[in-house]
Amino acid sequence: xxxxxxxxxxxxxxxxxxxxxxxxxxxxxxxxxxxxxxxxxxxxxxxxxxxxxxxxxxxxxxxxxxxxxxxxxxxxxxxxxxxxxxxxxxxxxxxxxxxxxxxxxxxxxxxxxxxxxxxxxxxxxxxxxxxxxxxxxxxxxxxxxxxxxxxxxxxxxxxxxxxxxxxxxxxxxxxxxxxxxxxxxxxxxxxxxxxxxxxxxxxxxxxxxxxxxxxxxxxxxxxxxxxxxxxxxxxxxxxxxxxxxxxxxxxxxxxxxxxxxxxxxxxxxxxxxxxxxxxxxxxxxxxxxxxxxxxxxxxxxxxxxxxxxxxxxxxxxxxxxxxxxxxxxxxxxxxxxxxxxxxxxxxxxxxxxxxxxxxxxxx
Amino acid sequence: xxxxxxxxxxxxxxxxxxxxxxxxxxxxxxxxxxxxxxxxxxxxxxxxxxxxxxxxxxxxxxxxxxxxxxxxxxxxxxxxxxxxxxxxxxxxxxxxxxxxxxxxxxxxxxxxxxxxxxxxxxxxxxxxxxxxxxxxxxxxxxxxxxxxxxxxxxxxxxxxxxxxxxxxxxxxxxxxxxxxxxxxxxxxxxxxxxxxxxxxxxxxxxxxxxxxxxxxxxxxxxxxxxxxxxxxxxxxxxxxxxxxxxxxxxxxxxxxxxxxxxxxxxxxxxxxxxxxxxxxxx
Numbered sequence: 069x070x071x072x073x074x075x076x077x078x079x080x081x082x083x084x085x086x087x088x089x090x091x092x093x094x095x096x097x098x099x100x101x102x103x104x105x106x107x108x109x110x111x112x113x114x115x116x117x118x119x120x121x122x123x124x125x126x127x128x129x130x131x132x133x134x135x136x137x138x139x140x141x142x143x144x145x146x147x148x149x150x151x152x153x154x155x156x157x158x159x160x161x162x163x164x165x166x167x168x169x170x171x172x173x174x175x176x177x178x179x180x181x182x183x184x185x186x187x188x189x190x191x192x193x194x195x196x197x198x199x200x201x202x203x204x205x206x207x208x209x210x211x212x213x214x215x216x217x218x219x220x221x222x223x224x225x226x227x228x229x230x231x232x233x234x235x236x237x238x239x240x241x242x243x244x245x246x247x248x249x250x251x252x253x254x255x256x257x258x259x260x261x262x263x264x265x266x267x268x269x270x271x272x273x274x275x276x277x278x279x280x281x282x283x284x285x286x287x288x289x290x291x292x293x294x295x296x297x298x299x300x301x302x303x304x305x306x307x308x309x310x311x312x313x314x315x316x317x318x319x320x321x322x323x324x325x326x327x328x329x330x331x332x333x334x335x336x337x338x339x340x341x342x343x344x345x346x347x348x349x350x351x352x353x354x355x356x357x358x359x360x361x362x363x364x365x366x367x368x369x370x371x372x373x374x375x376x377x378x379x380x381x382x383x384x385x386x387x388x389x390x391x392x393x394x395x396x397x398x399x400x401x402x403x404x405x406x407x408x409x410x411x412x413x414x415x416x417x418x419x420x421x422x423x424x425x426x427x428x429x430x431x
Numbered sequence: 432x433x434x435x436x437x438x439x440x441x442x443x444x445x446x447x448x449x450x451x452x453x454x455x456x457x458x459x460x461x462x463x464x465x466x467x468x469x470x471x472x473x474x475x476x477x478x479x480x481x482x483x484x485x486x487x488x489x490x491x492x493x494x495x496x497x498x499x500x501x502x503x504x505x506x507x508x509x510x511x512x513x514x515x516x517x518x519x520x521x522x523x524x525x526x527x528x529x530x531x532x533x534x535x536x537x538x539x540x541x542x543x544x545x546x547x548x549x550x551x552x553x554x555x556x557x558x559x560x561x562x563x564x565x566x567x568x569x570x571x572x573x574x575x576x577x578x579x580x581x582x583x584x585x586x587x588x589x590x591x592x593x594x595x596x597x598x599x600x601x602x603x604x605x606x607x608x609x610x611x612x613x614x615x616x617x618x619x620x621x622x623x624x625x626x627x628x629x630x631x632x633x634x635x636x637x638x639x640x641x642x643x644x645x646x647x648x649x650x651x652x653x654x655x656x657x658x659x660x661x662x663x664x665x666x667x668x669x670x671x672x673x674x675x676x677x678x679x680x681x682x683x684x685x686x687x688x689x690x691x692x693x694x695x696x697x698x699x700x701x702x703x704x705x706x707x708x709x710x711x712x713x
Contacts, residue, residue, distance in 0.1 A: 127519050208702030216518045217464060221656045222701060228649055229694045236687055344645065348526055355523055385538050392530030399524040400513050 081363075089269055093262045105265040105333040107373050108272045112326035114353045114365030115279055116319045121351075122360030123283070124295035124315060126215055130223030131323045132347035133230030134202060138194030138324025139337035140240045143249040145190040146332065148179040171239060185255025190332075194324035202320025206313035215298075215312070227347050234339035245338030252332040264333050271329055275322065280362055291315055352391070355398050358405025367406050435561055436678045442567035444674025445574035449629035450647045451654035451666045452581060453622035458655070459598045459662070460618035462516035467506075467529035468651060469644025471623040475499045475630025476639045477536065480547040488550035492631045499627025500620040507619040515615065516601070529644070537641040544638040570632055577625065578667045585663070594618055657697055673697070 093101055113135050120126040149172040179187050209215070209222045240246045250259065257263035282288045291311065293301045298308045331337050340346065357368025372391075380387045402409055454468045475495045482491035510528060514521035551569060554562040585591035596604040597614045605611045629647070637643065654673055658665035673693060681689035 121519075125519065127522065129522075205698075208698055217458075218656070218701075220464070220518075220522055221652055222698060224649065224652055225656065225694045225698055229691055232687055232690050344649070351523065351526075385534050389531060389534035389538070392527045392534060395527030395530065396510065396524055399520055399527065400510075403520070 085366075086273075089273075093265060098261045101265045102261040102333070103373075103377065105261060105268050106330065107369055108265070108268040109326040109330035109333065110350070110353065110369045110373065111365045112272055112275055112329065113323050113350050114357065114369055115275060116322035116326065117350055117354050118359055118365055119279070119315065119319045119322070120219075121354060122364065123288075123292050124312065126219045126295075126312065126316070127351065128223040128316075128319070129220045129344060129347050129351070130205075130225070130227035130230070131320070131350055132344070133227045133342040134198040134320040134323035135327040135330070135346075135350075136234060136337060136339065136342035137201070137230065138198050138327030139331040139341065140234065140246055140327075141194045141197060141324075142190040142328030143246045143331040143337050144175060144240065145179045145187045145193065146249050146252070147246075149173075149175045186252050190252070191325060191328055194328040195321045198324025198327075199317045199321030203313060203317035205320070206316030209316070210309045210312040223347075224344060227342060227344050231339050231342040231344075234342050240337075243339065245336055246331075247336045249331045249335045249337070251335070268329050268333060271325075275325075276366075283362065352395055354405075355395060356405050358402075358407035358409075361404070361407035361411075364405055364407045371406060432682060434558060435563075436682050437675065438563045438567070439682055440675035440678030441571050441671060442674070443677050444671040445567075445571045446629060446633050446647075447650050447654050447673055448574040448578055448667050448670035449632065450626060450651040451658070451670055452578060452663060453625035453629075454651045455655055455658065455662065455666050456581075456618055456625070457622035460594055461511070461597075461601075461615045462518065463511055463514050463521040463525070463619075464518050465511075465622065466522050466525040466648065467532060467644075468525075468622075468626055469646070469648030470529045470532040471499050471503060471626035471644075472630040472633075472647040473536065473639075473641065473644040474502060474532065475627030476634040476637070476643065477540065477545075477630075478627065479631040479634040480545045480639050483547055483550075488547070488635075492550075492628070495631035496624040496628040499630070500624030503623025503627075504616055504620040506623070507616045511619055512612070512615065529648075533641050533644070540641070542641060544640045546638060547634050549635045566635060570636075573628075573632055574667075574670075577628065578663065581625075582663050590614075590617070653694065653697055656701060 092104065096104070113131065116134075117128060117131055120128055178189050178193075181187055181189055205223065205226055209219050234240060235243050251264045251267075253259050253263035253267050256267075283292075290301070290306065294306070294308050294311050294315075302308050327337070327341075353368035353372050354364060355368070356372055357364030357366070376387070376391075379390070383390070398405060404411070450468065450472055453471070454465060457463055457465050457468075478495035478498050479488075479491050482494060485491075486494070506528065510524060511521075514524045549564070549566050551565045553565040555565055555568060556562055585595055593604065593609050593614050594617070596607070596609065597611055597618075601611050604614070626647075633647075650673075654666055654670045657673065658669040676696065677689045677693050680692045
């Protein structure tokens with residue numbers, strides 16, 4: 069099968085999607101565009117989870133840590149050294165070997181490298197550092213028995229450590245969080261909401277195309293095979309553990325990039341983001357979207373965040389309750405999520421009009 | 432200080448053991464990773480705070496596991512039984528359950544912190560002029576008694592045999608004529624009942640509020656990662672180990688560093704261990 073990205077079935081919705089994304093700034097208010105600019109990095113985070121969960125049945129309860137880590141790194145580079153951030157108070161290392169001035173001068177040098185006002189290291193460093201940490205975590209997780217059970221447990225631990233450390237690091241604001249981060253488009257376009265939205269939308273589009281291409285590539289099929297039948301793949305001569313460690317690293321790097329884009333839109337990052345609650349929120353997006361489906365991350369994030377935005381203030385605690393019930397309902401009743409429901413709905417309509425497809429064709 | 436660390440460590444370990452036991456039994460028997468486990472601890476703590484002014488602390492401690500276990504039984508029939516032997520599905524479903532329980536308690540009882548007095552206020556002398564709260568001694572004793580009691584019950588009783596058989600192979604147990612559904616429900620009621628007991632016992636030492644469960648879940652997870660899901664003996668041993676390591680860092684330094692050290696050591700141990708972790712029997 070030739071690796072074609074644009075099948076006829078996909079090209080129409082895709083064209084509509086691109087059109088909608090392009091027209092959104094003309095139609096929607098600045099406030100709504102600002103919200104969308106925040107949600108697009110969430111979609112990227114959901115893609116990084118789908119790479120693991122949808123394609124390989126690995127569930128991570130710690131991707132918030134990579135998202136937050138990437139956000140902090142990018143935030144520091146975007147903001148540059150601050151007058152008030154005088155000392156690096158590594159409360160964890162009570163001997164005090166953190167040296168404020170050294171940190172500031174390194175940060176000054178790194179954030180000084182700019183292309184059109186955008187420090188490229190604000191993307192490169194989160195990707196590199198989160199990727200490296202992800203590789204180490206992946207090497208640890210996939211050595212041991214049942215991946216389905218232990219990947220969530222170990223990644224949960226990673227999230228706990230990260231949230232605890234971030235909370236204590238004075239250099240990234242400690243429990244106050246890192247605030248006052250300027251957007252990437254500060255010099256390009258004055259940092260308007262629309263410019264931030266376009267910036268994040270272009271990044272997301274690039275990632276989405278790359279992800280779609282990966283899914284159809286040889287490497288993508290091998291990756292999926294490792295989820296379907298790791299033992300057989302091992303017998304065919306593939307080192308499944310190394311493959312999974314690499315895949316986890318790629319996913320962590322993508323989550324770091326998402327965090328870097330997020331702080332450009334929010335101007336803020338807090339240690340809470342690294343915690344279990346946000347990591348699970350990201351899993352809920354994907355569960356509702358339908359893990360394994362290309363558009364699930366987009367559908368899931370938009371559905372949940374729109375509902376959250378509309379209902380959370382009006383219903384307060386009841387909204388959280390509904391979210392819990394929704395998660396249970398999706399897990400029990402619609403394991404392929406909203407995209408799965410839409411798919412079976414479309415198939416039902418087609419059957420109704422006599423254009424039946426063989427069951428294997430709808431994938 | 433060594434005595435202080437040992438005493439403190441064992442009491443931290445006792446709480447970990449009590450909350451990890453239920454988690455590990457539920458996974459061992461029905462292959463469900465219960466992310467709502469911390470919420471059952473929270474329910475136990477609420478049962479303690481609400482009941483002990485009415486019927487006294489000791490009766491409240493006795494009732495809390497029964498009440499929470501009964502809630503667990505209902506939850507098992509309504510939800511958990513659809514999640515058996517599917518770790519990923521069970522984690523998501525029980526996380527949804529955790530949100531539901533938390534929000535229901537929040538809506539009914541409000542977000543404020545609640546406190547309950549210590550049933551026993553004395554202290555024991557550790558020598559070297561240091562003392563140790565009597566309630567923490569009770570906690571350690573309770574963990575040891577419950578742990579050993581569970582192990583004996585599983586090893587000797589007829590029901591324990593059924594539970595062990597189901598753990599090894601649910602299909603075979605079913606074909607031998609055991610009512611596996613009933614065994615599963617019983618195991619889930621026991622697991623949540625233990626969580627309720629843990630909650631009731633720690634309530635006097637901690638503030639009680641709707642979101643308190645998460646830290647107990649995380650602690651229980653830590654023990655379970657190290658001990659392997661489904662093994663009681665290992666869970667008790669590793670809970671003590673984790674408690675002692677926590678105290679060894681927390682007493683001279685601080686809690687945060689302790690948490691980081693403990694998790695880092697745990698991940699390192701997991702990474703360096705060769706054999707698969709899933710124990711084949713309870």
